[in-house]
Amino acid sequence: MADEDGSECERNQPRDVWFLAGTFGSHATRACTVPSGRPIAFPVVNFFGDGSDCAAFMSSAQGTVLLDGKAVEPETYQDNSVTVHSTQGNAVTGEEGRFTTAGCGLWVQLPSLELGAHALKVRGRSDDFSTGVDYALTVEASSK
Template sequence: MDGRACGRNQPRDVWFLAGTFGGQVERACEVPGGRPIAVPVVNTFGDRWHCSAFMRGARGTVLLDDEVVEPETYEHDPITVRGARDNPLTGEEGSFAATGCGLWVQLPPLAPGKHSLKIRGRSGDFSTGVDYTLTVAAPSA
């Protein structure tokens, strides 16, 4: 949970950063230059009713290098969940349809160098927080 695996299974067009299953963590991550970044502030999946209830209480704050970034709201997006063995949310392998919802931040590619990203999210009694130290590489030619 410290960021060592942040490069695992990344697509080529965007860099995803992980939230938490609750609680507060600190992570360091190296990000390739030239990639936009997406990260959840607070999110979940389930059926439409579950997402509606979750989003009524969803709140979050994000600071990038001490500047406020406004999260985007996703309330009822159809998603396909790919379950993995030993995953605490899915419990088993296989795919299933669900409704995804939450607050997310999408950042344009960051300038090379070190950046601080502080994320705090809450819905009801569930809270999440991540303090990222990001080291962005120069874009490859």
């Protein structure tokens, strides 16, 4: 999430989906190469806490996503139970450990994209918290 330019885009990616990061409430411009055949998932705006925190956050959550200039509708997640596995020094939790909490937000899940260049613009807001990321995505043939 602190990656300003996309140089950390490949870090810790699972084999079955490609995750793109949001921000901590700022704007970032990132370039990222994605292997072909991978669906892509990313937050528009999201939060975790207890159920009432999520309800308050989601009461004003809104966002827009443009992929190659075309609108993509985010999915709403209200109060899902999530398990967080955090390492020491984690920028989100600040501590190491495993805990279960409520997660909420607006997310997008895209099927794998065609080979080549794609522009992705993500904007999200809830009350006075806002986030934005402009991604220059390049989908390349997978080496596997």
